[in-house]
Amino acid sequence: MSAEFDKFVDIVKEVRLKCPWDREQTHASLRHSFLEEAYEVIESIEKNDMKEFSKELGDILLHVVLQAVIAEEEREFVLNDVLREVSEKLVRRHPHVFGDAVIGTSAEQKSQWEKVKLTEGRESIIDGVPQHLPSLQRATRLQEKAAQIGFDWKAKDDVWKKVEEELTEFREAAEGKDPKKMEDEFGDLLFSLVNYARFLHIQPEDALRGTTNKFVRRFRHIEAELKKAGKDIHAVSLEEMDILWNEAKTLER
Secondary structure, eight states: HHHHHHHHHHHHHHHHHHHHHHHHTTTTTHHHHHHHHHHHHHHHHHTTOOHHHHHHHHHHHHHHHHHHHHHHTSSSOHHHHHHHHHHHHHTTHHHHHHHSSSOHHHHHHHHHHEEEEEEETTSSTTTOOOTTOOOHHHHHHHHHHHHHHTOOOOOOOHHHHHHHHHHHHHHHHHHOOOOOHHHHHHHHHHHHHHHHHHHOOOOOOHHHHHHHHHHHHHHOOOHHHHHHOOOOOTTEEEEEEHHHHHHHHHOOO
């Protein structure tokens, strides 16, 4: 394992040294492709494609090592610093594994994890949630962090009442036709729905991604069937498309 990893690091360094494209890369220039690779990992998991999953994990590892190599060139830090810091963090945040603390449940561990984070220089319970996370995921993580110290609803029925309240306020804003007010109230409605989903142990980001993928499959079925029939999708009626949409739903059952 160690020999294989060392060999991989040497390959990355040689590529960085001899490839014109790789030599041009910086921390900033690689950030978007790093994010893209992370999403490809998620997609391979959702497809349950373990061969692809293994490849995508390799791409993530490539980014980690390449960023560390660039940092070493700039005399910012070296790969061993990355490995040492993450090892220390794992030990520090798992006192029940590497120390004498007693933790019996996953919830207790999450609470302990957040407490340790505050000893590491963070000023707020909700620090550490990246601004660039997808908004549904960010809302979920912020709510989870607040809930760790008891800032949370007591029962899911109360959360649902809040959803209904926000829906009413959004409808009123829509009737008023004030764009800013409508956007604010829609945001409040989504945030309350995220809260309710959390109480049902649903990941909103996963749920919406699944529904979006379902829409794509069904819409492509419409396109494919119209193409087979020699029809122009721009010329058919909504009713005809609805029939094909419902056909796609039936095929999925």
